[in-house]
Amino acid sequence: MAVSLDEIARQVEACRKCGLWKSRTRPVVGEGSLDPKIMFIGEAPGRNEDLQGRPFIGAAGKLLTELLRGIGLTRDDVYITNVLKCRPPGNRDPLPEEVEACTPYLDEQVKLLRPRIIVTLGRFSTFYAFSRAGLTFTSMVKVRGKIFKSQLLGLRVSLMPTYHPAAALYYPKLKEPLIKDFEKLKKELEGLDSVDESRTISLSDFM
Ligand code: URA
Ligand code: SF4
Numbered sequence: 001m002a003v004s005l006d007e008i009a010r011q012v013e014a015c016r017k018c019g020l021w022k023s024r025t026r027p028v029v030g031e032g033s034l035d036p037k038i039m040f041i042g043e044a045p046g047r048n049e050d051l052q053g054r055p056f057i058g059a060a061g062k063l064l065t066e067l068l069r070g071i072g073l074t075r076d077d078v079y080i081t082n083v084l085k086c087r088p089p090g091n092r093d094p095l096p097e098e099v100e101a102c103t104p105y106l107d108e109q110v111k112l113l114r115p116r117i118i119v120t121l122g123r124f125s126t127f128y129a130f131s132r133a134g135l136t137f138t139s140m141v142k143v144r145g146k147i148f149k150s151q152l153l154g155l156r157v158s159l160m161p162t163y164h165p166a167a168a169l170y171y172p173k174l175k176e177p178l179i180k181d182f183e184k185l186k187k188e189l190e191g192l193d194s195v196d197e198s199r200t201i202s203l204s205d206f207m
Helices: 005-013 047-052 059-070 096-113 123-133 165-170 172-191
Strands: 038-042 079-082 117-121 148-152 155-162
Touching: 005 096, 038 096, 038 123, 059 165, 059 172, 079 096, 096 123, 117 123, 117 172, 123 148, 123 155, 155 172, 165 172
Parallel strands: 038 079, 038 117, 117 155
Antiparallel strands: 148 155
C-alpha cells in the first residue's frame, strides 16, 4: 500500500504494468485539493492531458471547469483524476486488463484522500466505483444524477455518477442533464454534516 500521494505519483511515473506506458508522453496522476470533499473520476487522459501531465485540461476539461464554476467551486476545491493514468492510443476505450492493472492506484488515492462525495464521469469510472461499492452497474441513463450512499474501500461516501463532459460535447442534449446533476451535487455538498463522525466502517456497522 502506498503511504502518500507523492509515493503514488512516483509509482505511476515508473509504471509499466500495462502496455500503455509505451505510447504515453506523460502519465496523469491527478490534481487538486489534498483534503477534498469531492473527488471527480474521469476515464483516461486525452491528447492534451498526455502532453501536459494534467487531468481534464482539454475541451472536456473546459466544460468540467465551467460546470464547477456554475456551482461556486474551482478546480482547487476538488480532486480530479482518472481510471487510467496513461492515454490509450487515439483515445480508444480502456481495455479490461488496463483497468485491472491501473485501478490499484486509484484505490489508494481514494483511501488517502477520503472524499465525502465521489462523482464518476461516464461509464468506465462509474463501473469502477460500483464494483468497489458492491453495486451492479446498469446504464448511465439509469444511474446518473442519483446519489448512492455507499461503503467503498472502507469509506462511507455519497457516490454520484453523471455523464462524461466529453459526451456532452458530442451530444449537446446531454449538457442540460449534466448541469442538473451538478445542481444535485451542490445540494449534497451543502447537506454534508459539519460534524465529521467516524467515517471508517466499524464492527458496529455489521451488528
Ligand atoms: N477525459 C477524461 O476522461 N479524462 C481527462 O483527464 C481528460 C479527458
Ligand atoms: Fe501503469 Fe496505469 Fe499507465 Fe498502465 S495506464 S502503464 S497500469 S500507470
